[in-house]
Amino acid sequence: MKKQLRISMALVMLAGSAAFNLSCVKHAPPDKVAISKAQPLKGNGIYITPDLNSAGEVDQFIARCKSMRINKIFMLTKNTKGEVNYPSNHYRVSAMVDDFDCYGAICQAAHREGIGVHAWFVIFHEGAKDPVPIIEQHPEYLLVNREGKSNVEQPTWSTVKPEYSTYWVCPTAVGYREYLKKMMQEVIDLYQVDGIHLDYIRYPEEVEARQYCYCDRCKKLFKENYGYTLPVNDVVKNRYWVTQMCNNVTNAVKDFADFAHQHNKLISAYVFTDYTTAIEAVYQNWPWFSRYLDFIIPTSYEVSPAYIHKMAAMTKAVLHDSCMLFPTVYAAPVQRRSADGGVRWYSGKPDDVVTTFKAWLDEDVDGVVLFTYNLMMNRDYVSKEQLEKNIKGIREISRE
Ligand SMILES: [Zn+2]
Numbered sequence: 001m002k003k004q005l006r007i008s009m010a011l012v013m014l015a016g017s018a019a020f021n022l023s024c025v026k027h028a029p030p031d032k033v034a035i036s037k038a039q040p041l042k043g044n045g046i047y048i049t050p051d052l053n054s055a056g057e058v059d060q061f062i063a064r065c066k067s068m069r070i071n072k073i074f075m076l077t078k079n080t081k082g083e084v085n086y087p088s089n090h091y092r093v094s095a096m097v098d099d100f101d102c103y104g105a106i107c108q109a110a111h112r113e114g115i116g117v118h119a120w121f122v123i124f125h126e127g128a129k130d131p132v133p134i135i136e137q138h139p140e141y142l143l144v145n146r147e148g149k150s151n152v153e154q155p156t157w158s159t160v161k162p163e164y165s166t167y168w169v170c171p172t173a174v175g176y177r178e179y180l181k182k183m184m185q186e187v188i189d190l191y192q193v194d195g196i197h198l199d200y201i202r203y204p205e206e207v208e209a210r211q212y213c214y215c216d217r218c219k220k221l222f223k224e225n226y227g228y229t230l231p232v233n234d235v236v237k238n239r240y241w242v243t244q245m246c247n248n249v250t251n252a253v254k255d256f257a258d259f260a261h262q263h264n265k266l267i268s269a270y271v272f273t274d275y276t277t278a279i280e281a282v283y284q285n286w287p288w289f290s291r292y293l294d295f296i297i298p299t300s301y302e303v304s305p306a307y308i309h310k311m312a313a314m315t316k317a318v319l320h321d322s323c324m325l326f327p328t329v330y331a332a333p334v335q336r337r338s339a340d341g342g343v344r345w346y347s348g349k350p351d352d353v354v355t356t357f358k359a360w361l362d363e364d365v366d367g368v369v370l371f372t373y374n375l376m377m378n379r380d381y382v383s384k385e386q387l388e389k390n391i392k393g394i395r396e397i398s399r400e
Pocket residue numbers: 143144170171172213214215216217218
């Protein structure tokens with residue numbers, strides 16, 4: 001879609017033109033007012049990238065949600081390139097947004113059926129190719145590696161494979177957090193969403209071992225808290241560095257949680273399930289920061305049903321009492337990380353989706369979340385017959 005058209009569409013939307021069905025925007029008629037609960041409802045969820053093409057496809061999606069006892073939708077709002085999936089007036093809009101406002105249509109159809117919508121934000125991940133204006137204006141927001149090279153000079157993962165190159169903002173960049181909160185505010189103003197969902201709320205995987213972050217802010221914080229100047233090749237002086245990185249992420253989580261709660265919205269996050277890995281590899285200390293969240297979505301992509309029982313025990317042992325638990329499973333039996341085998345991984349058979357889903361429900365979690373509707377609908381991975389079988393299977397094992 002042409003940029004000019006996008007801008008005029010956004011203006012039309014804000015002006016409240018009858019050309020668009022606006023019943024899911026903030027000033028909706030009383031009978032269409034969204035549910036905004038102080039506590040999340042038990043029940044299943046699903047992630048979706050809003051690329052449906054018509055009201056009919058949206059209705060079909062919502063009907064499938066109801067079949068699978070889904071009462072929470074996580075809709076991709078800001079993607080890994082920093083673009084947004086709704087007709088924004090202020091931020092770069094992704095190519096998938098066209099004349100049909102899928103984002104708004106899903107909000108409206110979901111609320112009509114009592115299903116909550118959570119705006120899913122990729123938090124610290126940004127595109128290295130053609131970065132959005134905020135990154136062009138503030139390259140100092142980005143990570144700096146151990147050699148003192150910023151992402152601009154050496155993008156994250158570029159040394160692993162050039163095509164993996166990406167930009168990543170350091171969680172200490174308060175100006176970037178303010179930018180994201182303004183984006184969240186725009187979504188809240190335009191649409192009735194029930195919650196904010198945080199994704200990539202962490203540092204990148206440390207495939208290069210303690211590679212990040214040595215930006216001026218991180219070095220200053222470490223000096224203030226521990227008295228040492230990094231980087232340094234010294235076991236003692238490096239000792240608390242992981243804790244500092246974890247605290248940087250936690251402070252960002254609290255910032256976004258405060259924002260959400262001030263606006264009477266739920267707050268949640270997607271996290272690495274193994275908390276040891278979460279802390280060691282991406283500085284995501286969710287056992288601690290779960291106290292700021294209404295619920296948490298630990299991943300269990302491609303994990304065998306047998307191993308999920310162990311994962312459940314470890315997760316429950318460290319999760320804060322006030323935080324509800326909705327683990328996520330792949331909605332298609334795609335094998336990527338598990339391709340090399342290992343007892344931890346599932347078999348990749350078509351029925352694995354439902355079997356894995358059931359393994360979590362048997363652990364009495366508050367609900368299970370499918371990742372994603374788009375994957376579930378991909379005929380390369382799930383046949384039409386298998387899709388219907390999965391929907392029926394999930395319905396049968398899920399509670400009312
Ligand atoms: Zn930093």
